Amino acid sequence: MAATRKQASTSTAASAAAKAEAHEEAPGPTEIRSQLVRTELLKAGVWLGLALLVGVCIVLIQPILLIFAGIVMASMLDGGTRLLGRVLPIARAWRLLIVCLSLVAFLVWTMMFAGSQIADQAATLQTVVMAQIERIAAWAADHGMGNFQLDTKTITDNIAGTVGRVTAAVGTVLGGLTSLVMIVVLGIFIAIEPRLYERGVAWMLPMKSRENFYITTARMGFTLRRLMAGRLLGMLVEGVGTWVACLAVGIPMAALMGLLTGLLAFIPNIGAIISGVLLVLVGFSAGTDTGLWAIAIYFIVQTVDGYLIVPMVAKKTVDLAPALVLGAQILFGALLGLMGLFLADPIVAMIKVALEREAERNAGDAQTKTAADS
Template sequence: MANQEPLPEKEDISLFTKKVWITVGVITLLVIIIFILKAAFNVLLMVFAGALLAVYFHGLANLLERKIKIGHRWCLLVGVILTLLLIGALFWFLGAKISLQVGELTQDMPKILASVENRLGRTDIGRKLLHYLTDGSGDKMMGSFQEIFRTSFGVVGDIYIVLFIGIFFTVNPGLYREGIIKLIPSKGKERARNVLRRLDFTLKGWLKGMLIAMFFIAALSFIGLTIIGVPMSLALAFLAGLLNFIPNFGPLIAMLPAVLIGFTESANTALLIALLYIAIQAIESNIVTPMIQNVMIKIPPALIIISQVLFGTLTGALGIILATPLLIVVIVIVDELYVKQQKYS
């Protein structure tokens, strides 16, 4: 009579197959979550932009509260009204002219690019530079600059969403702050409150510095371009101040159309405009920013570029715009939850 032996091979194969299917399921779930997060990241960035807007309004309210000695809610209302009146006055007095000049700049850009291409094509160095920038195609350079302007001014929908999110956050910030704290375990709630307080303080200091720096850049750019005699100087100065919100890449993007317009006059004019922008940025980076952002944490410049490339790759223009405040949030959280704990452990 033959002995019946167990079949461990079949059991092992069944167990292996089960593990394989579990692994495939987990990987599939992770891939789906990653795609969902990537698709939703733009929404999260708009929520963060709304939070920044609320931080600005409450920072302005705190400033007014120290000056006029009335309740915070009244100061908040006054701050919102003053901001809306300031923006309205800006567009009332300058909006039509800026809009007209921006329209002219966008319309004239193909002619300006053609003129620059013609001037560069007269020299060997210019032809090599032109071929390097366009890969032999002038249409590529023209399309690139049109895309820059489309990105800079085609964000009405995002602004609308951010504005309403910012208003809701401004009206009742405690509701959302406590909602976040409720998700934290009991022993970590006090630490979470400290982190949120430090984030609020740091972002207020950063926003204050950025707004002053943007105004400084716009004013100096307008004065310098007017002295040089560059057409559409108001639109170019407005663009320079606005794009200064984006470190590293913003000033470069703002300088390009001004230099191109200078090329239509002469190479010397273009060089003078480039030197003007470089000088203004040098003053802003080395003198103005350190003075007005003394409450902001120190951020290594390389980290700003890395964060801009990372968030820009994930979400495009909105990620590049918000890369610096997002980096500030990450640095504060890491410092509060890891670095300080290492000191006391």
């Protein structure tokens, strides 16, 4: 009897196990069975991720711009290191050290031999410019073009108010120096071993995307180096040329005019306009003849830079339409302030390189597909 009961319980357990093995999972109430719905949810997730990325970029726009400025600084140091390597076959670290020390030596020399002169001239520049603006306003009023009531403080406040959010965040002298030091240090670290950071970013990408990433970053680096080389050479030519020409014809504040012209040459289009206006106003403050000489100097210097320097260095690599660059400067200047104005040209150049590489990839994929179909 006991054996019969044991046999019955064994058969019952075996039957339950068989039923459990035969059980099949069925879709639940939360299961998405429609392929269309899954595809649309995936698209919505992508758009949501892009929206969050844009939001993060807006919130962190200041450090992002500082990092990009550090990359631009690194490209200039890397370009100088590569150029020095053509004539001095030593280790890269030593060449980079020579470039950095040369830059520091130039800045120290400038401050020691021309710092006091430039400081004195800068103190009188605002007075001269405002006096010339008042003369222009009076001339316009005398000729029936309107009655202009100028307030120096109001004009200065309006100019200062156009700086924007980014500059306001680093608007103090201490903040500006801190940001400059951060940019220089970041640029030096990246320039010491750029491949390290390139591999670090590539490591976060899928294996199939890394080759395209390396090609794109190599082209971006080459483009940025040539762009900055052309910019620095243009700054040197415009600054030194303006200084020498102003000294030759007797325009006041020649050293300051050369310095401002060279620094403002870093900003395409807008920088040349600002430096030209300042040069002409200072020139006419010493007389009509010097004012006409100032106009002539401005056009000669800009012609040399625009038709010799830029085509020789920059346009071989980056041929950016002037209207595109100016539009980007207006947009970035309004949204991001002074730093966005300075970095508009490199940002547009990098976007152009990325889009060209993507178009090249798409063209290659289309040719491969056509060859496979045929």
